[in-house]
Amino acid sequence: MKFAVVVFPGSNCDVDMYHAIADELGEEVEYVWHDEDNLDRFDAVLLPGGFSYGDYLRSGAIARFSKVMASVKQAADAGKPVLGVCNGFQILLEAGLLPGAMRRNQGLKFICRPVQLVVENNGTMFTSAYEKGEVITIPIAHGEGNYYCDEQTLERLVENKQIVFRYHGENPNGSLMDIAGIVNERGNVLGMMPHPERAVDALLGSADGLKLFRSIVNYWRETHVVTA
Numbered sequence: 001m002k003f004a005v006v007v008f009p010g011s012n013c014d015v016d017m018y019h020a021i022a023d024e025l026g027e028e029v030e031y032v033w034h035d036e037d038n039l040d041r042f043d044a045v046l047l048p049g050g051f052s053y054g055d056y057l058r059s060g061a062i063a064r065f066s067k068v069m070a071s072v073k074q075a076a077d078a079g080k081p082v083l084g085v086c087n088g089f090q091i092l093l094e095a096g097l098l099p100g101a102m103r104r105n106q107g108l109k110f111i112c113r114p115v116q117l118v119v120e121n122n123g124t125m126f127t128s129a130y131e132k133g134e135v136i137t138i139p140i141a142h143g144e145g146n147y148y149c150d151e152q153t154l155e156r157l158v159e160n161k162q163i164v165f166r167y168h169g170e171n172p173n174g175s176l177m178d179i180a181g182i183v184n185e186r187g188n189v190l191g192m193m194p195h196p197e198r199a200v201d202a203l204l205g206s207a208d209g210l211k212l213f214r215s216i217v218n219y220w221r222e223t224h225v226v227t228a
């Protein structure tokens with residue numbers, strides 16, 4: 001299985017994402033610069049965290065106009081797994097690939113520390129390796145993680161089980177319904193504020209993020225690898 005890690009000017013979690021896939025998962029991965037116009041050779045697309053275009057205007061507001069985003073949309077439309085972490089999530093929201101918007105953290109401070117999450121939906125291609133209701137530890141590092149959407153959108157998110165991760169115990173940023181990560185209706189585009197790529201080895205304080213990447217690979221093998 002081959003992953004793309006999209007790099008924008010200002011991305012800063014691209015190397016961690018690459019490391020998670022290449023060294024911890026042992027799958028193929030390639031960096032893709034933001035002006036790339038074809039992602040057909042990849043089976044999954046990863047949008048890493050960072051400060052794309054310096055977070056000018058709003059986080060992700062400029063990156064969503066990058067040339068590569070047309071191909072990210074194509075990959076999403078083709079049903080390929082598309083994962084946006086932190087700034088990647090913000091870009092997916094700005095691009096309209098996920099519903100809702102991100103506001104500044106309630107306390108107006110950048111917060112960088114491990115948090116606990118509950119796996120609300122383990123029926124997605126990103127979360128099948130988790131138990132439903134499993135509490136996991138994954139670090140956050142953001143200034144704009146206060147997820148917001150209108151009431152109708154929230155109802156739809158709940159009805160369709162699109163809320164995948166919620167903060168557990170304490171909500172660090174004031175997000176609606178403690179939302180930490182959501183999928184699109186089809187279930188192949190996941191955006192999340194916490195950083196699973198920073199939790200792939202016990203030495204980092206947690207290996208809970210690894211199951212997310214394993215889930216993607218398991219999904220891909222189940223749907224693409226024919227065994228005799």
Ligand SMILES: NC(=O)CC[C@H](N)C(=O)O
Nearest residue numbers: 049050086087142143144
């Ligand atoms: N780690 C990140 O991706 C940070 C995202 C964005 N720059 C913010 O502060 O909200």
